[in-house]
Amino acid sequence: xxxxxxxxxxxxLQEGESSSLNCSxxxxxxxxxxxxxxxxxxxxxxxxxxxxxxxxxxxxxxxATLTKKxxxxxxxxxxxxxSATYLCAVQDPSGGGADGLTFxxxxxxxxxx
Amino acid sequence: xxxxxxxSRYLVKRTGExxxxxxxxxxxxxxxxxxxxxxxxxxxxxxxSYDVKMKEKGDIPEGYxxxxxxxxRFSLILESASTNQTSMYLCASxxxxxxxGQYFGPGTRLTVT
Numbered sequence: 001x002x003x004x005x006x007x008x009x010x011x012x013l014q015e016g017e018s019s020s021l022n023c024s025x026x027x028x029x030x031x032x033x034x035x036x037x038x039x040x041x042x043x044x045x046x047x048x049x050x051x052x053x054x055x056x057x058x059x060x061x062x063x064a065t066l067t068k069k070x071x072x073x074x075x076x077x078x079x080x081x082x083s084a085t086y087l088c089a090v091q092d093p094s095g096g097g098a099d100g101l102t103f104x105x106x107x108x109x110x111x112x113x
Numbered sequence: 114x115x116x117x118x119x120x121s122r123y124l125v126k127r128t129g130e131x132x133x134x135x136x137x138x139x140x141x142x143x144x145x146x147x148x149x150x151x152x153x154x155x156x157x158x159x160x161x162s163y164d165v166k167m168k169e170k171g172d173i174p175e176g177y178x179x180x181x182x183x184x185x186r187f188s189l190i191l192e193s194a195s196t197n198q199t200s201m202y203l204c205a206s207x208x209x210x211x212x213x214g215q216y217f218g219p220g221t222r223l224t225v226t
Contacts, residue, residue: 031212032214036217041222042219042220043205043220044217046216049212049213087156091212100148100171101156101215103155103157105153105154
């Protein structure tokens with residue numbers, strides 16, 4: 001069974017203090033690893049897709065990287081508006097299951113001014 | 114931009130009622146999904162559809178059914194609502210079955226009393 005584990009569960013940073021969020025996964029045939037941002041009471045907002053080890057994607061202060069067993073979301077010089085829950089998900093249709101995504105439980109990030 | 118809309122942001126229903134949740138996407142996506150999100154459990158896939166009139170069970174289909182009569186519209190049906198179906202329901206769509214990001218709607222917070 002696919003598993004996605006995110007750490008830490010919660011992270012509080014000062015504005016400008018860079019850090020990384022971790023997503024470790026166990027799948028038999030990765031078709032994609034996805035990062036989402038979710039604000040309270042709203043649906044997840046798609047950020048990145050990563051397909052193979054060594055791949056990197058960037059968007060503003062966020063950079064996602066992928067290895068064979070884990071992905072990192074690096075946040076550089078964060079601002080208060082970066083506060084949100086960040087979700088990681090994988091897709092592994094070779095497992096015989098659905099085409100849906102398997103999500104981690106998320107990292108709740110708070111950036112203090 | 115991809116737009117996924119859901120018919121209600123908040124819904125309160127009584128135990129035993131039949132409940133319809135509607136989802137519409139405007140990007141001509143083939144694939145549509147229904148998830149529920151609960152604290153401590155994360156997002157879990159209920160059903161998905163990869164074509165009109167086609168449906169596949171996800172991880173937690175019990176107590177739910179779906180309907181897809183038109184490409185842009187995917188409905189989730191609770192035949193007889195129960196209190197353990199109180200949750201945030203999220204609809205998503207994607208261009209391809211695998212390897213592409215899924216775009217989520219704003220969610221419907223359903224309370225069953």
